[in-house]
Amino acid sequence: MTANIQATAAQISVLAQADPNSVVETFRRLGRYRGEGRWLAKANVYGTDTVDRIRTDRQGNQINGKHLAEYISASTVLHMADGWGFLGRAMQAHLIGDYAVARHLSYYAELRAAMSILACNGVGVFSGWNYVLTGPRSVVEVAPKSPTHQFTWAALHWWAQSQGSWKLIGDSVRPYGVPVGDWLSLAPGYSAWGAVASDWVTSLGLDIQRVADDQESRNIASYRPNRLIVGKKASERDDVSFAVDLWRSLEPSVTGFSLLDIHILRITLERALEGVEGKKPRNAPADFEHLVDTVIGQLSDESAQQRVKKFLLRKTESEDHPVFAYAALDTEATDPQHHLQLMSRSALLLALATSSCRLLVERAGLSLRDHEFWWNALGADRGIWTTAPPSEDLRDLWEDINVELEDAESWVAGGASTRVDFIEACPRAFSRLSYFELVALWGIPA
Template sequence: MSFDKLLEADQRHIDGASRSEITKYFSDEFTRNGGSEWLSTNNRYIVDAAEKFKIDFDANPKTVDCRGLISYISASAPTHLIDGWSFYSRAVEALLRGDSGAAIHLAYYTELRAAMSILASEGIGVFKNKHPIITSDKSYEVVNKVIGWDKDSGAYKRNPDTAGTHRIVWPLLAYWSKTHKASDLINSIIRPEGIELSNWLNATKSHTSGLAISEYLFSKWGIDLANLHEDHQNRNIVSYQPSELRITKDPPIDDVLNFVCETWSFLQPSPGGRFLDLEKALLKHAITVSSRSVIDKILIKRELNLSNDITDSYCKFFDAKKIPLILKLSISGSDKSSPSYPMEILARSFLLLFIATSSVKSHFSAAGATEFEFFWKRFLSTRLCYGKAETTEEALILWEDISEIVDATQAWSKENKLATTLGNWRKDNLLGANQLPGFELAAIWGLAA
């Protein structure tokens, strides 16, 4: 299938997008406001940004508030991300209730928000039909067209219509993923033992560059954003047509519970907003993608300056044949009627959320922004029913509660393999049914820790 692409002129705009302007917002304006709100209520674009930007851009002369626009796009990076984790939570809740249609619908919008957050972190705004790109000179460019595949002529042609939100996201993300900006981000995110991905790839004599790894990961994890526009009829069927008239086979209950439990297992938080087990899994995935089957222990120890014990543990980890379910599902391409498809799109949306979370967190770290109580305390008491926590350390300790619920769910699954349903699981595990979908915790751990 041939997907939409950006015009060459717009590719240059993406090349010139300024990530540093986003960091600057969090070090300057956000900090000056006391870290008490994501965006000043005086910002012109805080409500209905797309429509107001269109009015300002179309005016003669243009009346765009450039500083306000930069602030809005900057603040949209964490807020799209937070909404994405909430959509993911509701998607998992739907999956645990046997509602695959709602899970797919919400997982798609999770992917959309995760992609919008990643792009906003890079200075790329996704609006309605005029999409502003922040440049390093505190100005902007606009992208609003794409090149689409014309089946009749068998060639790409410029689409005369403006590209809306759903249509523009994949061309933006796909082109950006091929740039060194994307590989630099992935390189800094996947860094077990504090060692960046590129150094691991060198030490394992991997055959694939970091740039190729970045492009590969986004091509797999963002495929729904590409497919679901091209195949918009299927997306509309899931979103707008009665699900009871197209009942599909549900995934096995063991698969559902294992998927949710494994997802949580990758989210054990660490200070600095990192998820170390997920970083390790992605490192191994990258080495596997590089077709590196034999790992030289001596080379790893020498190149990365690791102790014997740590080197041994990583070599055993790399040699283990088991592939995490979430990574296996993320690169699967099952038909949308397949029982596994809801978990496949959830796996991809989860991994895009991880990238988005790490990207936003890197802005906060570079800017020295640390005050986010206005966000996470409200989420703990309302979205997650955990009551009060006075420090981020107390929020991190909530992992112990989740870990106990995961262990109890896995034990129940082993003991109840026959003649059981998700309804039975919820009946026997009321606490788990309430807390397991609460993936908003990952937003708190990833952004505020």
């Protein structure tokens, strides 16, 4: 079954009124509550029983625009972090071979990532009654009413086709500290490409139709007996290798995710050549090399230029990272690697949500330090720490994760091959490789 991801003309006319700048202003204004260790005011009428209260207020034509605008703005970071939490629990299920639960949880990671991206753009999803933020104190209902899953993917599909998607990527994805949009701006005729590339998000492996259809895979995992017919089984070594690859793709940098960002840059330049010149890089290698030479000139170090050039020309690491390769696949739910495709799509969508939240926090003039009340408790509740480190030291925790990744890699290279062997040989890796909440925190400026 193919999900409906087409918003109606009436819905689009309202979605187009959403104001991301008002989200920034409202998010900044939430600072008055952060000092009390809260995201929202105690009096916010939508802080609890949200959907029921919206239903009641809507019937009486008494929607509180200020309170709902604050809720939508606060939900940006919270949906994103919750999505990483779902992916962390999916990783736990993956490592014990419970692929059905991994599919179930990965779908909800995708859904929360989408809701975070939409919230950053001023769109709130509320179980049928959906609203856009048009000002710091004003919201408009999106009619006709549409269920959560259907509306979320329809709204995200609309966003992915809009200039807003390129603006997010162009500003927030920063390979080598330089926004992707600035890389393209150096090449004559390329600076406007992203704004008109309606299928740009799809080129990353994030076909929104495919992501929306993942709900059907989730339905099978959630409602059907999963071992009624025993299908093919993946190798335990392959499962651990996937976990390592996924984590390595999310290595943090001061400006984002170092590995993901350079892969996104390469894919973007290749798509830009095709969009502007009508040529694929493999059919026009000289033209693509000229484009690469033009954009890498901004790197001052000559050795860095040559290293980046070789990567962009696919002379080193010629294949896309596995997370992109898996995200672009869509096999049957019975495929033992099908859940890896959902996990990869959710990771990429969450990375975009994290970049969107990073940009929001930066534009609001805030940092992780302003949200200690939230992430200190989150890490303690999830068993990540007893005492939280200073915000500026959070990315140092990558070194701890890296030790576990190296242990897992050594296990893969060794002779043992069962899940019990892995859990007994690498108990810390088995535990800590589910701590994706850290990725949510790494993505917010310290």
